[in-house]
Amino acid sequence: MRKIKAIAFNTFKEGSRDRTLLSVSIAGIIILISSIVFIPISVGQGIRVVLNFGLSVIEILLLFQIIFVGTRIIYDELEKKTIYTIFSKPVKPLEVFAGKFLGLGLIIFIIETILFIFFFLFIRLIFGFFFFRIFHWYIFLLFELLLIESVVLFLSTFMSPITSGIISFLIYFIANTSHYIKEFSLKVHNLFFKIFANIVYYLFPNFSFTNIKNNIVYIIPFERELYLFLLSYPILYIILMLYLSSILFERKEFL
């Protein structure tokens, strides 16, 4: 555990050093403030537009952050050969990946917290009420992003940063649309397509349960059991991804 903590802290320090933490937070805040321009042109739907825009912008920004930083995290260690210094000590690949995952996760957590607190205060300032419901999305989004982060780390073990970045985007896209494919397969009388749709649906990450943005904006109650889903599905998926990454890493020649 001590080793994981040390690697995580180091990853966090590295991430903070290249100013991504600061620049993404500032960029996010500027974009959130700029959503004011939508209020006069949204023909009476200002609150709705600002809420949807804000929640989506935070998601997109953090997704970019994960993909751009996550795809390079292992690659840079291999390129700069700093990985040898890590493995010269008695650490297992799984510990390295867990450390890297937690380090980057901490960066994401801090940026997300900054942006959500700012957005919360921004809504209060512009519309005059405290919209506490956005914090449900804060928790759901954090789990979604951590899951994607684990996928990015897994892909970066055997792909170049550009390829793993593109594939990660595609996986994120599939995670949000696989339920449509499954829904569509029920209407099509083709056994092959049904099997394919089910494989895609169950194999890839599935965000159809966790995407509660609509419930937040429209103040629709959602099943509180989804919190149980959050504590099981993403965590198991993350463990699987980290474990697979370490297995693939063990097969590398330098170890």
Add this chain to the structure above:
Amino acid sequence: MIRKIFLIFFLILFIFFIEYSFERKIPKDINTELLYFPKGENVKYIVSGFNNLLADLLWIRGAVYYGDEKIRGGKFEYLYHIYDIITSLDKRFLNGYIFGSFFINYQLKNLKLAIQLLDKGIRELPDEWVLHFYKGFMYYISYDFENAYKSFLVGSKFEKNTDRCKKFAYMSLLKEKGVQNLLYYWKEMYEKSNNIFTKEIAVEGMKECIRYAMKKYERERKKSPKSIFELLKEKYIPFIPVIENRMIRIEKGEVIW
């Protein structure tokens, strides 16, 4: 250093000049881009969880399109398409159904499409009595009192509904006599709305009510009313609408504001 700044400044100026001159030379029809927009049901497959964001951006785009077509006297041919996509992306967007149907009925004069959009809303949001109310209202302002009555009656069965549905159902039964009361409704809509397009529709609605009363007066009295005061005096309208300190009046047989 100063030379470099000048160089950058001139480059920016040059780029701006080229863009500006091309913009003037090649007129763009931004509205044709909507032609290539796929059907709403298909768009949701490609937006990857950002349905609401895209629906909002399209909502704003729809307002721009509406204003643009209005200024250049366009045909509003993509109006239904836009609101169909918005409501497919965000099925709970109540105002998308209501405003969309209003704009379609008002600008395209297409009651069938307006009702189609409201029916889609009723399917997606079966608990919203207000959609039944507006469906009845669309029929009512098109003087289809029978269908209007049916929709108001359905709306009045909902627990949450105010007495509005019942009131309009009764007005539908009165047929022509009830139309007078529409004037109150349009006035209320004008005062309560913060949407400039809705306000415009409300003014047009008030003018249409007066036109309707005028025709009725002509039919029954075999002469034209000299002024709007005559319609009020003879109880063809319940009041004279005054909007922003300007009265709706009749001049040379035309209703103007």
